[in-house]
Amino acid sequence: MCGIIGVIDRRRQCMDGSRIKAALSMMNERGSGEGAGYVAYGIYPEYKDFYALHVFFDNIRENKAALDILLEKWGTIVHDEQIKTYEQPNIRKVHTPWRYFFRPDRSLMPKSTTPDEDIVTHLVMTVNAAKNGTLIFSSGKNLGVFKAAGWPEDVADFYRIEDYKGYLWLAHNRYPTNTPGWWGGAHPFNLLNWSVVHNGEITSYGTNRRYIESYGYRCTMYTDTEVVAYLFDLLIRKHGLSERMAVRALAPPFWEEIDRMPAKEQELNRAIRLTYGPALMNGPFAICVANENTLVGFTDRIKLRPLVSGEYGDRLYISSEEAAIRTMESGVENITMPKAGEPVIGRVIA
Amino acid sequence: MSIGSVPLKFRVSIDPERCMTCGRCVENCSYGVFRQENDKIRINSRNCVACHRCLAFCPRDAIDIAEKPTDYRSHPVWTRDVREAIFNQAKTGKIILAGMGNAQPYPIIFDKLVLDACQVTNPSIDPLREPMELRTYLGKKPASLSLKEYPNGDVDLKTKLSPNLQIETPIMIGHMSYGAISLNAQTALAKAVSHVGTFMGTGEGGLHESLYPYQKHMIVQVASGRFGVDINYLERGAAIEIKIGQGAKPGIGGHLPGEKVCADVSRTRMIPDGSDAISPAPHHDIYSIEDLKQLVRALKEATEWKKPVFVKIAAVHNVAAIAAGIARSSADAVVVDGFRGGTGAAPRVFRDHVGIPIEAAIASVDAKLRQQGIRNEVSLIASGGIRESADIAKAIALGADAVYIGTSALVAMGCRVCGTCYRGQCAWGIATQKPELTQRLDPEIASVQVANLIHAWTDELAELMGAAGINSIESLRGNRDRLRGYMLDESLMQVLDVKTVGA
Numbered sequence: 001m002c003g004i005i006g007v008i009d010r011r012r013q014c015m016d017g018s019r020i021k022a023a024l025s026m027m028n029e030r031g032s033g034e035g036a037g038y039v040a041y042g043i044y045p046e047y048k049d050f051y052a053l054h055v056f057f058d059n060i061r062e063n064k065a066a067l068d069i070l071l072e073k074w075g076t077i078v079h080d081e082q083i084k085t086y087e088q089p090n091i092r093k094v095h096t097p098w099r100y101f102f103r104p105d106r107s108l109m110p111k112s113t114t115p116d117e118d119i120v121t122h123l124v125m126t127v128n129a130a131k132n133g134t135l136i137f138s139s140g141k142n143l144g145v146f147k148a149a150g151w152p153e154d155v156a157d158f159y160r161i162e163d164y165k166g167y168l169w170l171a172h173n174r175y176p177t178n179t180p181g182w183w184g185g186a187h188p189f190n191l192l193n194w195s196v197v198h199n200g201e202i203t204s205y206g207t208n209r210r211y212i213e214s215y216g217y218r219c220t221m222y223t224d225t226e227v228v229a230y231l232f233d234l235l236i237r238k239h240g241l242s243e244r245m246a247v248r249a250l251a252p253p254f255w256e257e258i259d260r261m262p263a264k265e266q267e268l269n270r271a272i273r274l275t276y277g278p279a280l281m282n283g284p285f286a287i288c289v290a291n292e293n294t295l296v297g298f299t300d301r302i303k304l305r306p307l308v309s310g311e312y313g314d315r316l317y318i319s320s321e322e323a324a325i326r327t328m329e330s331g332v333e334n335i336t337m338p339k340a341g342e343p344v345i346g347r348v349i350a
Numbered sequence: 351m352s353i354g355s356v357p358l359k360f361r362v363s364i365d366p367e368r369c370m371t372c373g374r375c376v377e378n379c380s381y382g383v384f385r386q387e388n389d390k391i392r393i394n395s396r397n398c399v400a401c402h403r404c405l406a407f408c409p410r411d412a413i414d415i416a417e418k419p420t421d422y423r424s425h426p427v428w429t430r431d432v433r434e435a436i437f438n439q440a441k442t443g444k445i446i447l448a449g450m451g452n453a454q455p456y457p458i459i460f461d462k463l464v465l466d467a468c469q470v471t472n473p474s475i476d477p478l479r480e481p482m483e484l485r486t487y488l489g490k491k492p493a494s495l496s497l498k499e500y501p502n503g504d505v506d507l508k509t510k511l512s513p514n515l516q517i518e519t520p521i522m523i524g525h526m527s528y529g530a531i532s533l534n535a536q537t538a539l540a541k542a543v544s545h546v547g548t549f550m551g552t553g554e555g556g557l558h559e560s561l562y563p564y565q566k567h568m569i570v571q572v573a574s575g576r577f578g579v580d581i582n583y584l585e586r587g588a589a590i591e592i593k594i595g596q597g598a599k600p601g602i603g604g605h606l607p608g609e610k611v612c613a614d615v616s617r618t619r620m621i622p623d624g625s626d627a628i629s630p631a632p633h634h635d636i637y638s639i640e641d642l643k644q645l646v647r648a649l650k651e652a653t654e655w656k657k658p659v660f661v662k663i664a665a666v667h668n669v670a671a672i673a674a675g676i677a678r679s680s681a682d683a684v685v686v687d688g689f690r691g692g693t694g695a696a697p698r699v700f701r702d703h704v705g706i707p708i709e710a711a712i713a714s715v716d717a718k719l720r721q722q723g724i725r726n727e728v729s730l731i732a733s734g735g736i737r738e739s740a741d742i743a744k745a746i747a748l749g750a751d752a753v754y755i756g757t758s759a760l761v762a763m764g765c766r767v768c769g770t771c772y773r774g775q776c777a778w779g780i781a782t783q784k785p786e787l788t789q790r791l792d793p794e795i796a797s798v799q800v801a802n803l804i805h806a807w808t809d810e811l812a813e814l815m816g817a818a819g820i821n822s823i824e825s826l827r828g829n830r831d832r833l834r835g836y837m838l839d840e841s842l843m844q845v846l847d848v849k850t851v852g853a
Contacts, residue, residue, distance in 0.1 A: 201472040201819075204824075238494075240497075282820045
């Protein structure tokens with residue numbers, strides 16, 4: 001069990017983190033105080049053209065120099081600084097969070113059609129797989145993940161989340177069951193502009209992980225959720241599918257349903273299942289995935305985890321609990337419960 | 351006579367209290383164990399192979415068969431089998447023939463792997479109430495799809511898919527030729543696979559006319575002897591399989607003795623009546639991987655690229671690299687046959703000592719194909735020693751798309767695994783061409799039994815998947831996280847890519 005919530009403002013009007021903190025704390029019934037986190041898009045307008053790398057260092061003296069050298073090898077560090085934190089009685093500060101604004105040197109990835117992304121992905125995978133006291137847990141542009149082991153309100157206060165203003169937020173209240181509650185294991189998980197929060201347990205993780213790793217991704221977080229971020233990156237950025245078709249691949253209709261479809265649709269859905277069978281995610285889950293333009297919510301094929309959506313003006317809310325949405329926005333309308341496997345998609349229009 | 355008689359393999363006895371001298375044992379034994387003299391049944395135990403035909407048909411349960419009634423002087427090195435093989439070869443000076451699969455007591459890896467189930471944190475799924483998908487497609491798959499999406503929601507599929515075989519259960523029946531087994535046995539298997547929606551292999555024996563009605567469920571084999579192969583044969587099959595090797599006898603060919611080549615077999619195989627059918631060890635047009643590629647493409651060209659072409663190899667030490675080469679040859683599926691795979695006849699030394707177990711072979715082939723980023727583009731079929739549904743679940747979790755069963759299907763028809771297939775005297779009418787024996791096997795009844803077995807295993811697979819919280823078989827495939835090794839050594843667990851129990 002876990003609690004998730006996401007919100008997008010279609011006209012990119014920014015919200016500070018205070019309301020999502022209240023909404024996430026409202027779902028403490030769904031958590032265990034072992035992990036919470038937030039991601040906000042639009043928080044670094046002055047550095048929006050650079051990759052914002054959020055890093056946990058175990059020890060700044062020992063670990064930072066090596067990362068600096070690696071980053072300078074692959075590009076330029078435009079600016080870096082410690083992420084401001086504020087001591088909380090219930091959070092043991094086991095890592096030092098740091099942020100870099102980084103510009104990759106494209107000439108180092110000559111054959112790629114997306115050289116910047118490939119360099120950043122390579123850096124994230126290499127650094128995280130090495131497991132030597134440095135973890136890059138956020139690597140997109142104009143966005144940042146803030147997470148730690150603790151209750152949502154404590155983590156929010158630790159980073160003073162209300163000081164950040166974003167047009168798209170995801171947040172997660174964790175009750176870990178398959179991996180220990182550590183900072184890296186808290187959600188959201190992020191790669192490039194993809195961020196994921198997830199409630200559930202992916203029973204197909206072993207299959208999904210081996211599939212995604214055969215494309216050069218490396219799963220290093222000891223938890224099932226990170227594959228979702230990598231699968232979205234593969235299917236959408238590399239294979240060029242839309243969000244809707246990517247969700248179709250990850251939570252496809254049953255064969256029984258496909259067999260009843262008109263011929264053209266049947267052919268399409270069969271092709272998706274044949275091609276992306278190893279990406280199919282099984283087991284109970286409700287997931288919110290975001291990139292800089294989009295918020296997508298979807299559940300497993302038989303909806304073993306709750307997911308509710310609602311709207312207010314230009315804002316789309318997706319959460320485990322209606323009450324959490326109402327905590328953020330009491331006037332919320334169009335509360336709906338999406339069907340199993342059916343995505344709810346919000347896109348920016350401005 | 352310096353060696354003399356060796357101790358009996360089996361001692362057959364009849365309880366005179368129970369025997370009513372009906373003579374059914376005399377009629378049923380095709381090995382000449384029993385004869386009736388006046389009102390007494392006489393027994394020659396030396397002829398017994400323990401096929402249990404007599405036991406099965408004795409109305410009074412009067413017959414008893416004891417194995418190895420006489421002890422050799424025990425010795426851990428000079429086992430009974432070793433000594434008997436030497437006696438045999440000292441007398442004959444020949445290679446010893448054997449049937450069925452590997453008979454050495456190697457540890458069985460399947461039995462040291464345990465499956466997973468859900469508790470609390472995720473719900474298990476009840477297959478009686480929720481959909482449970484075992485449907486599998488065998489054949490080439492694209493690496494990615496090219497789609498054109500329109501604002502109104504329409505989507506055009508730009509990628510053209512290769513032909514695939516659709517099976518409703520991941521269980522198929524492997525290649526056992528007409529010649530190795532009887533036409534009645536093949537007919538029974540053909541009826542069973544048609545009934546359950548799966549496929550069977552023809553083996554290298556051609557496709558008998560009477561099986562044409564089942565051709566949609568037949569995979570036609572092209573092996574080194576090319577017996578029975580013409581365009582008609584290729585066009586009738588749902589898929590074509592090139593047999594390079596067999597788990598029971600990697601590296602060698604096959605030999606169907608002339609006595610088994612009756613008129614019907616000779617017509618189906620397209621060879622002269624009564625002649626030995628000898629399949630050479632290699633295909634003489636395949637001396638390298640690029641030659642295989644040419645044959646794969648030639649078969650596809652001949653059948654207008656409408657049929658998947660599989661390539662079957664024996665699991666040998668370097669199986670992963672070989673399979674990866676095959677995967678790049680335009681082949682749609684690689685069949686890997688482990689060293690426990692059955693055979694009608696193989697030299698004992700090959701059956702028992704050459705090749706590797708299917709579990710390790712599948713794991714390393716799957717891993718190699720993933721390393722090369724082409725795993726999902728080709729199907730992987732495991733065979734050789736699949737004995738129960740748990741073996742199938744484990745084979746799929748190790749990376750197989752589907753399995754072939756052989757011996758299990760024969761056992762479902764009555765086979766008692768006596769291992770004497772190569773003698774052509776099968777009392778159950780399975781591995782023989784003698785009309786008086788083959789007529790013992792009723793294809794109707796036998797097909798129901800085989801279909802029952804596949805149904806039962808499919809149901810068990812569905813239950814195992816449901817318990818593991820998986821409702822689609824592609825999420826079990828290669829999902830080694832749902833396996834644990836129990837008392838497996840570290841290096842083998844690395845090959846299998848599984849953790850130990852408790853980890």
